[in-house]
Amino acid sequence: MTDRILKCHPGIGPVVEGRALVADDNFSARYDLDRIKGVFSRPQHKLAGQSYVDVILVLNTAKGGVASAWMLYEMKSRRIAPKAILFNAANTILVQGAALAEMAMCDRFADGDVTKLIKTGERLRVDPEQGQVTVLQDA
Amino acid sequence: MKLNDMEKAMLAGEMGEPRRWAMDHMIKVGRMFDAADLVPVSQVHMMADPESIGEAGADFMAKMAAHPEKDRRVAVPMITDPRGVDLNYYRPLGQSEEMAALERRFITACEKLGILMTDTCINYQTIMPPVLGDHVAFGDTGVVIYCNSVLGARSNFEGGPSALAAGLTGRTPRYGLHLDEKRRATRRFMVKEQPKGLTDWGVLGAVIGRMAGSYWEVPVVEGIENKPTSDAMKHFGAAMASWGSTPLFHIVGVTPEAPTLAAVGGDKLTAEPVQKSDLDALRSNFGGKGDKIDIVVFAAPQLSIVEMQQVADLVTGKTLAKSTAMIVCTSPAVYADATRMGLVANIEGSGAKVLQGTCFYQQYAREIGEANGWKRLLSNSAKIVNILGGYGYQPALASMEACVASAVAGEIV
Numbered sequence: 001m002t003d004r005i006l007k008c009h010p011g012i013g014p015v016v017e018g019r020a021l022v023a024d025d026n027f028s029a030r031y032d033l034d035r036i037k038g039v040f041s042r043p044q045h046k047l048a049g050q051s052y053v054d055v056i057l058v059l060n061t062a063k064g065g066v067a068s069a070w071m072l073y074e075m076k077s078r079r080i081a082p083k084a085i086l087f088n089a090a091n092t093i094l095v096q097g098a099a100l101a102e103m104a105m106c107d108r109f110a111d112g113d114v115t116k117l118i119k120t121g122e123r124l125r126v127d128p129e130q131g132q133v134t135v136l137q138d139a
Numbered sequence: 140m141k142l143n144d145m146e147k148a149m150l151a152g153e154m155g156e157p158r159r160w161a162m163d164h165m166i167k168v169g170r171m172f173d174a175a176d177l178v179p180v181s182q183v184h185m186m187a188d189p190e191s192i193g194e195a196g197a198d199f200m201a202k203m204a205a206h207p208e209k210d211r212r213v214a215v216p217m218i219t220d221p222r223g224v225d226l227n228y229y230r231p232l233g234q235s236e237e238m239a240a241l242e243r244r245f246i247t248a249c250e251k252l253g254i255l256m257t258d259t260c261i262n263y264q265t266i267m268p269p270v271l272g273d274h275v276a277f278g279d280t281g282v283v284i285y286c287n288s289v290l291g292a293r294s295n296f297e298g299g300p301s302a303l304a305a306g307l308t309g310r311t312p313r314y315g316l317h318l319d320e321k322r323r324a325t326r327r328f329m330v331k332e333q334p335k336g337l338t339d340w341g342v343l344g345a346v347i348g349r350m351a352g353s354y355w356e357v358p359v360v361e362g363i364e365n366k367p368t369s370d371a372m373k374h375f376g377a378a379m380a381s382w383g384s385t386p387l388f389h390i391v392g393v394t395p396e397a398p399t400l401a402a403v404g405g406d407k408l409t410a411e412p413v414q415k416s417d418l419d420a421l422r423s424n425f426g427g428k429g430d431k432i433d434i435v436v437f438a439a440p441q442l443s444i445v446e447m448q449q450v451a452d453l454v455t456g457k458t459l460a461k462s463t464a465m466i467v468c469t470s471p472a473v474y475a476d477a478t479r480m481g482l483v484a485n486i487e488g489s490g491a492k493v494l495q496g497t498c499f500y501q502q503y504a505r506e507i508g509e510a511n512g513w514k515r516l517l518s519n520s521a522k523i524v525n526i527l528g529g530y531g532y533q534p535a536l537a538s539m540e541a542c543v544a545s546a547v548a549g550e551i552v
Contacts, residue, residue: 012170062354063382064526065380065526069299071191074196078195089353092296092354099164099300099301100164
């Protein structure tokens with residue numbers, strides 16, 4: 001198997017590598033997370049109970065309020081944060097938060113629904129400036 | 140992104156480090172959304188409660204505030220969303236001195252930047268409503284959706300950092316709802332069941348928000364037979380924004396950009412009915428008759444003076460059940476009026492508490508819930524019941540009248 005390259009709209013933040021945590025669900029730092037424990041806490045969320053720390057989240061879109069912008073920065077400062085978030089469609093808040101937190105974020109994938117293009121556990125390299133996510137072949 | 144000479148000077152640091160940071164931040168965000176340039180804004184509203192900002196956010200603001208006044212002073216009027224701590228009433232809620240200290244530190248920094256501490260999410264009812272076509276940079280999704288939709292102003296959802304950047308520069312990247320083409324309807328909904336009270340409006344907004352489901356969808360709504368009040372639009376929009384991340388709606392014949400369906404392009408879309416069953420399905424997630432309740436909350440959005448009177452009329456002369464608390468959140472401006480008019484005394488005479496300048500879900504909801512044993516929560520806000528599940532509550536939804544009656548009975552009536 002070879003590495004698989006997914007093209008997306010140019011994003012924000014640094015180049016990062018990490019494991020994917022994928023769900024066909026949405027994201028709000030305020031509504032969905034226990035930010036002290038570093039887990040998804042809203043019972044209805046498809047990732048409820050799972051840790052988001054140091055993974056690359058792959059989700060559908062952002063929802064809810066503006067608090068997530070400060071929260072990404074706050075989470076990153078305590079190092080209880082995802083390495084990157086990939087969306088089908090980001091909203092303004094998450095992009096603004098990623099800009100302050102210097103967190104990698106990309107959206108609008110050329111090949112369709114990113115929550116179907118990537119599977120949980122796959123190793124990814126996210127290059128926001130190039131608008132490119134590489135699904136790495138595991139050694 | 141195309142910049143004029145002044146913007147280039149700010150980016151080069153010639154007008155101080157805060158404005159250099161602000162320009163850099165806006166360019167990063169603007170690039171991701173393909174903004175061609177920046178658009179001047181008339182005013183800014185920033186969400187920044189201490190639970191969201193944490194020590195990191197307070198440190199960030201303190202650094203901004205340490206710059207010389209000419210470099211740090213905001214360029215346009217800038218106001219604030221609700222705080223997380225009512226500094227006149229936080230120990231009884233179980234909020235800590237650390238939380239209050241963080242709050243004080245952040246407020247001090249904001250004041251040094253010339254930010255007006257209005258501490259409200261109903262600025263469009265109480266401070267300075269924007270006008271049709273007015274470009275602004277507002278935080279709080281409820282504020283944005285109301286001002287975009289009901290007033291015809293132009294704002295994206297601006298998180299705290301971006302609102303700050305807009306305040307420092309008097310500009311914001313021109314993308315999203317600043318552009319005519321992004322304000323055209325993309326989904327068309329036909330209402331089949333007329334909303335009657337504020338909670339009905341909230342439920343309708345929640346259902347449409349959930350159906351629309353994205354920041355980039357613009358619902359146009361038909362079938363509304365009566366002109367809604369400002370409070371009705373407030374609950375409708377706040378719930379839609381909460382459930383759908385939706386920043387703009389049109390109601391044909393009500394909101395200023397939609398005198399007709401065709402004016403927003405809705406005539407080219409297929410109408411999707413919103414049935415009574417859709418509304419009932421959403422309500423069914425939130426509590427049932429006979430369930431015990433620990434706390435009733437009126438907030439999200441903060442109450443207008445009219446809502447304060449409505450709550451006061453319902454609770455005056457009654458006593459809340461010993462097992463049930465009631466919290467009412469309003470803005471400092473409305474609180475002062477409501478105190479002068481005797482409404483606060485009437486509400487608190489029942490055993491309830493009125494807080495000023497906060498909103499329940501923004502004030503360490505998890506911690507105050509745990510400190511007070513509040514888990515089963517009842518509210519008339521379709522927004523707050525959506526939020527608080529993630530904070531360890533079991534939220535239930537009812538009309539204002541039923542909420543008060545339930546607080547007296549100690550269970551959902």
